[in-house]
Amino acid sequence: MNISIIIIGDEILLGRVTDTNSGLIARTFAADGWQVKRIRTVGDKAADIRQAIEESMAESELTVTTGGLGPTRDDITKGEMLDIFGGELVHDPAVARNIEEIFANRNIKLNDLTRAQAMVPSSCTVIQNRLGTAPIMWFEKDGHALVAMPGVPYETRGMLPQVAQTVHERFGRGGLVLHREFTVTGISESALAERLAAFEDSLAPNFKLAYLPNPGEIVLRLDADYTTAPAEADGFDALCTSLKTLLGANLAAEGKLSPAELLLHALRARRYTVATAESCTGGNIAHLITAIPGCSDTMLGGVVSYSNDVKMQTLGVTRRALEQYGAVSRAVAGQMVEGIRRLTGADCAVATTGIAGPSGGSAEKPIGTVWIAAATPQQTITECFHFGGDRQAVIDRASAQALMLLNGLL
Amino acid sequence: MNISIIIIGDEILLGRVTDTNSGLIARTFAADGWQVKRIRTVGDKAADIRQAIEESMAESELTVTTGGLGPTRDDITKGEMLDIFGGELVHDPAVARNIEEIFANRNIKLNDLTRAQAMVPSSCTVIQNRLGTAPIMWFEKDGHALVAMPGVPYETRGMLPQVAQTVHERFGRGGLVLHREFTVTGISESALAERLAAFEDSLAPNFKLAYLPNPGEIVLRLDADYTTAPAEADGFDALCTSLKTLLGANLAAEGKLSPAELLLHALRARRYTVATAESCTGGNIAHLITAIPGCSDTMLGGVVSYSNDVKMQTLGVTRRALEQYGAVSRAVAGQMVEGIRRLTGADCAVATTGIAGPSGGSAEKPIGTVWIAAATPQQTITECFHFGGDRQAVIDRASAQALMLLNGLL
Incomplete structure (x- = not known):
């Protein structure tokens, strides 16, 4: 069976906000055997929303939309659903209670705009949104279902399992998962x-x-x-x-594991702890590791030594090395990795020092030059890389490379 | 004038990779007065690609596609373009030279698969892709233009200005920018x-x-x-x-400024330096600040004190405070923010300590509880927050809140 996804919102269409909902929805239903047919992104325009819904329901048994359900006037999805599926807006006491509870928990005063979120089309079945004030609405027409979810990513992340369960109960598996x-x-x-x-x-x-x-x-x-x-x-x-x-x-x-996940597995298998010393990657490596739930058994911490003074004061990098070789050098990367192991007592560590750009490059050390050091109790490796791309690309690639360099030593 | 965007690739459709190209393209052309009509995401299926192109060219003067141009067999976009726009595959010597240079710079051996990237449809005009081996192809039909760009985000980021310039030369401004x-x-x-x-x-x-x-x-x-x-x-x-x-x-x-950008502006206006001490946010605050080009005049560095030992050793948090109040407490947040200021000599600092989940919560300190401290030379503020959502949401919200808390003191 097919699923199509519609992302509603000028902010996504205009590139002001990056859509992560569609990918999450696609992964969730693909894992239950659904064939993802098409993702459509449309603005907050009635005609465009309607056209996308009609195209989507014609090609797919299931349509999931996100967005356009907020309390402000630019959100018009609910009105469109009413036009397409019929019925009238009715007050839903359970939704109203949910809204009141959420505001009470957050200690914020409830106003009329938000109270109006409890008005829902009589043609839908409500799936209670525990995480926000916009109710999730389930519509059906000619055996095709449409689920309207809120656009707030953490509400979608949090409520999707229950939506998927409801779909499963209604349709069974989407097909073979291969x-x-x-x-x-x-x-x-x-x-x-x-x-x-x-x-x-x-x-x-x-x-x-x-x-x-x-x-x-x-x-x-x-x-x-x-x-x-x-x-x-x-x-x-x-x-x-x-x-x-x-x-x-x-x-x-x-399976698909990120470099940080691969490293965490390899470290755990050896009961090793890890720490990070970052200059050009600026905390991104620590962030990638600590984004993984349960990492605290392995990850002790790290230092972001952006300035030379911090490199010397916290990691024991020598003034001599900085003056003789420069901050972006084999010597400094090596001292950083040893310094962070000493400071934290971690078994293993990675260190990065480089030039992420857009300025700071030279003929000898162009933008994208990054020295990376990785250390285990047995071994230290220090290597120079030249990464292409802009600041973000250099940070991403240097971070991944550092994780993989340490992983390769384990 | 209208622009429509088509993102091609099973990996995007199935949610394995998050699309950031469409947003970037939308922002770029919206800034030149183009009306973004629709974003379509389709898999690597000939019929779906063709349908999306036909729908898109019917509604918009300009269509930009990304993806499906790689050297491997799952990439079929080039063949589809040939079917739609006619012509035959011809060898482009300039593209071949570009590919050879890129491989020479990366010190990788060139193979036949990659060499075949120099074959391009005779019906297109090539825009040389300095950043990768897949040529950018410009097609026209009945006054409508289609530009096929590679899917690799940093190639799209890097080449988009030149593509936008070419579009501007061909079409002028898309319309009034308001x-x-x-x-x-x-x-x-x-x-x-x-x-x-x-x-x-x-x-x-x-x-x-x-x-x-x-x-x-x-x-x-x-x-x-x-x-x-x-x-x-x-x-x-x-x-x-x-x-x-x-x-x-x-x-x-x-304009749209992120919390990190707002903070950096406010710090610069006062010639203040800043440092970070992060427990539950795990380096994300440092990463958000250091992702901004040129931050090194203001950002000195930080510590990711994930374990209690690192909190004590690097930041001077006292064992007494940890034992008496726990790591997630007003006392520890306050000691962290003072510790990082002392360690780095920064004028200002932020510190976070909390429970990001999914485990580690208690009745007294549920998941989402985060103590945040912010300090300037004049003032220190320490505040407890309760964030909703999953691990990622707690990390994102606590990071933003910490940046705004310091910003509020300036």
């Missing part, structure tokens, strides 16, 4: 494609291999077309096994 | 909507006010419909002035 991911490291995309050429040649037309290059890794995804019959699916496991054999030592993990 | 943004702080969305109710009532139908709530701030955007005649546009400046008067002290900045 896709598996493999995290590959230590090889370029084109070299990997060469190695897998014969394997790809041998794939039946209903199977497909996709390459997703991320900083520090490539995620391979083997997909079977959703129309694959259960009998044909029998070959899927064997294909995965062949693929894994071909990947050999470059297979870092089954 | 939108302005205002960053508002210190007021809830619904309270702000109440204050602005009469102003919104007075707006002519071709003007619209949108609310974009972000952690720590609300961005207001005043838009005029793109069909507005130049004469009607005269009222726009007066409207902006009225709005600014209504916002009063809650107007933090004209």
